[in-house]
Amino acid sequence: PNETGQITHFQALSAALSGTIGLGNIAGVSIAIAMGGPGAILWMWLVGFLGMATKYAECFLGTQYRHVDPKTGVVYGGPMYYIEKGLGARWRPLALIYGFFLMLGAYGAGNLFQANQAASVLATHHGIPAWLTGVVLMGVVGVVIVGGIGRIGRVAARIVPVMCAVYLIAAIVICVMNAQYIPTVFSIIVYDAFTGSAVAGGSVGMVMIWGVRRGVFSNEAGLGSASVAHAAVKTNYPIREGVVATLGPLIDTMIVCTATAMVIIMSGYFGDGRYFQNGTPVTFDSVGMTHTQWHITDQAPPNPLALAPHYSGNVLAFFGHVVQRSSRIELAPASTATHLRFSSMGSGNRWVRLYDSVDATKPILTVQLVQSGEASSDQVRVRDSEHWNYVVLDLAQWGQSHRVNAPVWVEFQSDRPWHIDRLMWVQSLSGIDLTVVAFDHFFTGFGSIFLAIAVLFFAYSTLITWSYYGETAVVYTFGKRFVPVFKLVFIGVVFLGAVLNLSVVLGLSDLAIGLMVIPNGIALLMLFPVVRLHTRQYFEQLKRGFN
Numbered sequence: 001p002n003e004t005g006q007i008t009h010f011q012a013l014s015a016a017l018s019g020t021i022g023l024g025n026i027a028g029v030s031i032a033i034a035m036g037g038p039g040a041i042l043w044m045w046l047v048g049f050l051g052m053a054t055k056y057a058e059c060f061l062g063t064q065y066r067h068v069d070p071k072t073g074v075v076y077g078g079p080m081y082y083i084e085k086g087l088g089a090r091w092r093p094l095a096l097i098y099g100f101f102l103m104l105g106a107y108g109a110g111n112l113f114q115a116n117q118a119a120s121v122l123a124t125h126h127g128i129p130a131w132l133t134g135v136v137l138m139g140v141v142g143v144v145i146v147g148g149i150g151r152i153g154r155v156a157a158r159i160v161p162v163m164c165a166v167y168l169i170a171a172i173v174i175c176v177m178n179a180q181y182i183p184t185v186f187s188i189i190v191y192d193a194f195t196g197s198a199v200a201g202g203s204v205g206m207v208m209i210w211g212v213r214r215g216v217f218s219n220e221a222g223l224g225s226a227s228v229a230h231a232a233v234k235t236n237y238p239i240r241e242g243v244v245a246t247l248g249p250l251i252d253t254m255i256v257c258t259a260t261a262m263v264i265i266m267s268g269y270f271g272d273g274r275y276f277q278n279g280t281p282v283t284f285d286s287v288g289m290t291h292t293q294w295h296i297t298d299q300a301p302p303n304p305l306a307l308a309p310h311y312s313g314n315v316l317a318f319f320g321h322v323v324q325r326s327s328r329i330e331l332a333p334a335s336t337a338t339h340l341r342f343s344s345m346g347s348g349n350r351w352v353r354l355y356d357s358v359d360a361t362k363p364i365l366t367v368q369l370v371q372s373g374e375a376s377s378d379q380v381r382v383r384d385s386e387h388w389n390y391v392v393l394d395l396a397q398w399g400q401s402h403r404v405n406a407p408v409w410v411e412f413q414s415d416r417p418w419h420i421d422r423l424m425w426v427q428s429l430s431g432i433d434l435t436v437v438a439f440d441h442f443f444t445g446f447g448s449i450f451l452a453i454a455v456l457f458f459a460y461s462t463l464i465t466w467s468y469y470g471e472t473a474v475v476y477t478f479g480k481r482f483v484p485v486f487k488l489v490f491i492g493v494v495f496l497g498a499v500l501n502l503s504v505v506l507g508l509s510d511l512a513i514g515l516m517v518i519p520n521g522i523a524l525l526m527l528f529p530v531v532r533l534h535t536r537q538y539f540e541q542l543k544r545g546f547n
Helices: 009-024 027-036 040-064 079-087 089-126 130-145 148-177 179-193 204-219 226-230 238-245 247-267 304-310 432-442 447-477 480-499 502-526 528-543
Strands: 295-297 314-318 321-325 339-345 350-356 365-369 380-384 388-394 408-414
Touching: 027 040, 027 204, 027 247, 027 432, 040 079, 040 179, 040 204, 040 226, 040 238, 040 247, 040 502, 040 528, 079 089, 079 447, 079 502, 089 130, 089 432, 089 447, 089 480, 089 502, 130 447, 130 480, 148 179, 148 247, 148 432, 148 447, 179 204, 179 247, 226 238, 226 447, 238 247, 238 528, 247 432, 432 447, 447 480, 502 528
Parallel strands: 314 408
Antiparallel strands: 295 321, 314 321, 339 388, 350 365, 350 408, 380 388
16 A cells, blocks of 8 residues: 555556457457458457567556656656656657557547447437437546546446446356357357458458457557556556556456357357358247247238238238237338348248238249258348258348338248248448347347447446546646646547547547557567566565565
């Protein structure tokens, strides 16, 4: 308690974790899978494993060369300080460059991306306007960042452990209930990492690139940002903080990222359904059963027109039965809805017809499923596996003018039972939307609510932590008098992130992170002898009984 610093080891770790877990472990993993395929996860693991050593060096150096304000006792640390103090005053220009890049990173990866994903999940799945989410986040973030690292550390120490535990419990429940598919999931990840069959163009390099990009985005190893939070810890032995910091990549990449990846791959969505290696959808429902939101009646209509008396909302003929759903399915223009997916069990001849309930005299589209193999046309993709048959109706070919404003119903016929595993209009999903759909696949109706709450807490804790990172950069680069300006702009950028497009936000965030790696990487390489010397001395003292 009497050692130099402002926060405890646990608060420092929580603050650093809050800056990484919210940043890439929920949305970042889904982006990696959607853009690079499941194999990207293997490269994320590799980055996480190597990142433990990098994080150790960064946080030791950040604590070793930190600066304590003699007037206020406030502690400042990070790459700016270990570049100047460790390499010498002549390297100050490099430290200033890093400080500027860290400030940009706080606005990009630590702000825009967080606000964007929080607003996305609330707008897409709960109808809350993005601008409203932005305004609320502006207010709650502003209240905390005014209090500095002390308040940030206390808030993070309360939020991070709870939200990590709840999120992991939900993912573990899904994995336990579908334990038989865990080996298959790992085989998908390893197979795809070295074949690239999941990505456009089948490029192994693209799989690797997306895995590394999102891996760095996930645990921040190599960025140096976590050393800013760890530098404020109460300790006289910097090596200890380096050891504590290695838990960061272990927790956020090896554990939380893996949990997210398992749920997404088990759900079978993979962004746009383009890849499903094992061909066995994972579901809580056994064959012949449906989700609780569906109701099966025993009325088998003799012809399509006879369906009219039997529906409330949407009507689906299910192996001679009528299936009713309370909500309404609309075929929107191709820019907003592109696929309808369902599945059947077993083999045999079967077909599917899609009708507009206003004009049910002829089907919009008829799909004939053959016994095995794959078939495709301009309007439908059929992927047939050993046990399950997936049908994906690609509505994009119909153009912008085709819109069904009335309920749509689908008629199934087969000599084997059909199983409705998932029937919905979906977009090509990425980011937090893909993770939400994956969780909702298992916790129907509750997944989107759970993820909305989790994302809000993750995003909030990340925002306040990165505000401190940016504040430290401003103090070093421009001086304390510019801190209020930085905080005001930071709060304003929260709103901007909420309303911007994901691709724009992702590009700006990755650019800022990439710029941070360059000066920090140079410093780590040049200061490696210092890290090795102090590490050797500390552990030799431990062997001699020093505590």
